[in-house]
Each structure stands twice: as C-alpha cells, then as structure tokens.
Amino acid sequence: MTTAVIIRDLEFEDSSIREQAAELLFRGFAHMSPDSWPTMRDALDEVEDSFGPGRISVVAVDGPRVLGWAAAIRQYGGNTWELHPVVVHQDNRKTGVGTAIITEIESRVIEHGGLTLWVGTDDESGLTSLYGQELYPDPLKKLSQIKNVKNHPYEFYERLGFALCGIIPDANGLGKPDIFLAKRVRRIR
Numbered sequence: 521m522t523t524a525v526i527i528r529d530l531e532f533e534d535s536s537i538r539e540q541a542a543e544l545l546f547r548g549f550a551h552m553s554p555d556s557w558p559t560m561r562d563a564l565d566e567v568e569d570s571f572g573p574g575r576i577s578v579v580a581v582d583g584p585r586v587l588g589w590a591a592a593i594r595q596y597g598g599n600t601w602e603l604h605p606v607v608v609h610q611d612n613r614k615t616g617v618g619t620a621i622i623t624e625i626e627s628r629v630i631e632h633g634g635l636t637l638w639v640g641t642d643d644e645s646g647l648t649s650l651y652g653q654e655l656y657p658d659p660l661k662k663l664s665q666i667k668n669v670k671n672h673p674y675e676f677y678e679r680l681g682f683a684l685c686g687i688i689p690d691a692n693g694l695g696k697p698d699i700f701l702a703k704r705v706r707r708i709r
C-alpha cells in the first residue's frame with residue numbers, strides 16, 4: 521500500500537466522511553451500474569442504512585480523505601453476511617485498499633460469529649463474457665466458463681479467496697446477470 525491508510529468504523533457523527541463515502545459510491549458506479557445509486561441522495565441513504573442493526577461499515581482513510589468504503593449486512597441468523605456495497609476511490613485502486621477493507625470486514629464477521637461472507641456483483645455493461653448471453657438452460661456451466669473482458673471485479677474477489685457460487689441470469693434486464701461469490705471466513709478445525 522503506498523499511502524498511510526487507516527481502516528476504521530464509519531461513524532455516523534462524521535458527516536464529512538459520510539459524504540465522501542456516498543460520493544465514492546455515486547461516482548464509482550455511475551458508468552458500471554448507473555441505476556444502483558442514480559443520485560447523491562440515493563448514495564447518502566445507502567451510507568445511512570449502513571449504520572442500522574446487523575450492519576458492519578468500514579472506511580479506509582488517509583487523514584481526512586476517504587479512499588474506500590465497504591459495508592456488510594447480517595443474514596441467515598448471523599451465519600452469513602452479505603458484502604454491500606464495496607467501493608474504492610478511482611485514484612487509489614489496485615494499491616491494496618480494497619483488500620485491506622474486505623480483510624477488516626472478514627475479521628468483524630468472525631467476531632460476530634459468522635461463517636460465510638458473500639457478494640453479488642452485477643454485469644450491466646459488458647465487463648464479462650456472460651453479458652448479453654443466453655445463460656439457460658445451464659447457467660452454472662456458463663458461469664464456470666466466465667472470462668473477464670474489462671476489469672469486472674469478480675476477479676478481485678477471487679484473489680481474496682472468494683469462490684464463484686451462483687448467478688441470476690437477466691437480474692438487471694435481458695443479458696445483464698448478477699454473479700455471486702462466497703467465502704468461508706472462519707477457520708474450521
């Protein structure tokens with residue numbers, strides 16, 4: 521990591537950090553997934569939701585500047601947590617910030633007694649070989665043949681030990697799937 525990054529809780533009282541996290545989300549998905557957070561208000565609402573019960577919300581900061589933000593949602597009685605959302609500032613990608621944030625979330629999930637962390641990662645703009653394809657009648661076979669065409673983040677998760685585990689064809693419209701990955705975060709003896 522090239523910067524003096526600190527990973528810490530995103531605290532509700534910290535309005536500047538909150539707004540920067542929302543801006544990362546709004547800008548970070550504008551091209552890739554424009555309907556996810558179409559306005560800053562939507563992004564701010566997502567940040568505010570991340571303070572609710574059964575949530576983990578973690579930022580990477582360098583002094584007053586937010587480099588990345590990720591949150592997780594408790595599911596299945598706490599055995600499983602969903603990563604949602606995950607974003608790193610454009611200028612700080614591929615410097616280990618995303619890895620540091622997810623690693624912290626994994627530790628928090630373990631502290632909460634969780635076993636599995638999963639993420640759904642859409643392809644709405646032709647970033648993988650699955651975009652625009654007919655995935656039926658065997659979506660899992662198509663998933664096993666996935667290729668990364670333009671830096672789709674599924675490979676980021678694979679590098680962190682997540683495994684491709686499912687897909688919803690047409691989740692975001694015809695030919696726009698949602699791709700699922702999961703990781704067992706707690707060591708099993």
Ligand SMILES: CC(C)(COP(=O)(O)OP(=O)(O)OC[C@H]1O[C@@H](n2cnc3c(N)ncnc32)[C@H](O)[C@@H]1OP(=O)(O)O)[C@@H](O)C(=O)NCCC(=O)NCCS
Nearest residue numbers: 606607608613614615616617618619641671672673675676
């Ligand atoms: C995906 C994202 C969070 C990754 O964060 P990051 O800080 O760039 O990731 P890191 O620097 O920790 O990368 C860890 C490894 O994954 C690789 N990687 C990162 N993004 C990748 C991508 N899009 N495609 C393929 N590999 C990727 C890195 O090269 C690095 O590989 P290495 O271990 O061989 O060095 C960031 O690119 C981002 O915010 N993207 C836009 C929003 C987004 O896609 N969020 C996830 C939606 S589910």
